[in-house]
Amino acid sequence: LCLAVGTSGCKPPDGGWGWMVVLGAHISIGFAYSTPKALSIFFKAIQEDLGASYSEIAWISSIMLAVMYAGGPVSSMLVNRFGSRPVVITGGLMCAVSMVTASFGNSIVYLYFCIGVIGGCGLCLNLNASLTIISKYFLARRPLANGLAMAGSPVFLCLLAPLNQYLLGWFGWRGSLLILGGMMLHCCVAGALMRPVVALRKQPQKEEEPSRSSSADPKQGCMAKAKGFLDLSFFNDRGFVIYLIGNVLYIFGAYAPIVFLSAYAVHKRVDEYSAAYLLSIMGFVDMFVRPGTGLVANSKWIRPRIQYFFSFAMVFNGTCHLLCPLMDTYPLLVAYAIFFGVGFGMVFALIFECLMDLMGSRRFPSAVGLVTIIECFPMLLGPPAAGFLVDAFGDYKYLFFMCGAVILTGGLFLFVMNVYNYHMLDKEKRAEQNQISIHSQEQVSIREAEADFSQLYRGNSLSVIGGAIIL
16 A cells, blocks of 8 residues: 655555545546536426525525535545545535435525535535545546546436436425435445555654644644645645636636526427436536546646646637527537537546646645635626526526636636746746756856865975975
8 A cells, every 4th residue: 555645755556446436536526516407407396396486496506516615625624634535425424414304395495504505515525535535546647537537427417317307207306305315325335435545654653742732832733723724825826826717717607508508498499308408418428528538638748738728628618608699499509518518528627637737636635625615606606697697688698608708718818827827937947947057056166166275275385395395
């Protein structure tokens, strides 16, 4: 077994049991990303049963996604303290409890709390812990491993959407949530596969001394815990800030097209069942695009330029949304769903790999926690803003225009700023090398001067000694 990444003399396994870890991450990430989308199948029935409006019912998924992203720092802290296995198992239990308790709900606020808050916390634990354990098991094959793990989202979306429709027809939304809660216990099995990489404990006596000192100074211990919870030093990293701005723009426009795609198709006089299959088509395409993107990103040509590849994926995704209002027939909407799946899959296969590429595996858990808590704001505001445009103009095309424009802007921003960032990094590297070279030349000059002085001193000494002998 290997020591944890970041310790001296250790290299990630890049295989072996790591592929079982990828399987577990595939399951937990699949539930994390697909559940808020697949729950929309039940929204119409819940709306009719509880007498809720369209805007009220839409907040269920928004709150769930926002809590999932906002809990990133807490999840990262728990992973650093306890490891990925118990965190994922706990997250699976919370997801199951949230769905089971929500099945007995009689008010929309009750569903906000059960599905949105409790379920969102459980999904957050599943997501962050799965991403962290992959970064510790893989290095050379990390893009491929991330692509396979992130493929869980489209796979589960493709399966859960028709399954939820089937369950809704037979058991209603309450029975369906009860069954879905039982299914989410599979996250506990996925967590059991995440065997810790760390197997050895080194120098236990030295580890006890800092613990005594930290307990002796509670103020210092609290400051250390606060820093581990939310490390703001990442904002001093130029590459991280560039990544974060582009990512926030993407997240703002990423989920609204998914939420309103079926409704838009119905607005275009497509029957409800055919409209629902558009999500399955998108998920099916996304299923193959994510691991394929991981393979491409792992190649020797793309790996050094993976940030540019990420920018291209965002630009492609935004362009698809801008063209969607031109799709008036069902075959054209199917084409849009296919290209949407391609763009969406590329982005989410690369989104965390690019962060790992910037931060490294040691700083990644804290970085992803900070990123996810910031992303909760555009995640929470994006779909309601899109719905507001639909209410204001009575047409879905402005929704797609807004999402496409925001995502396209984010992709172009990432491309331009990455060019600038890499230029500055090369410039700083050359300056550092020049400084080292100047320092080395100075050291050589000093040594030469010392050697000349030593030879001169020896010559003078011999002359003095020779003169003394003659005298």
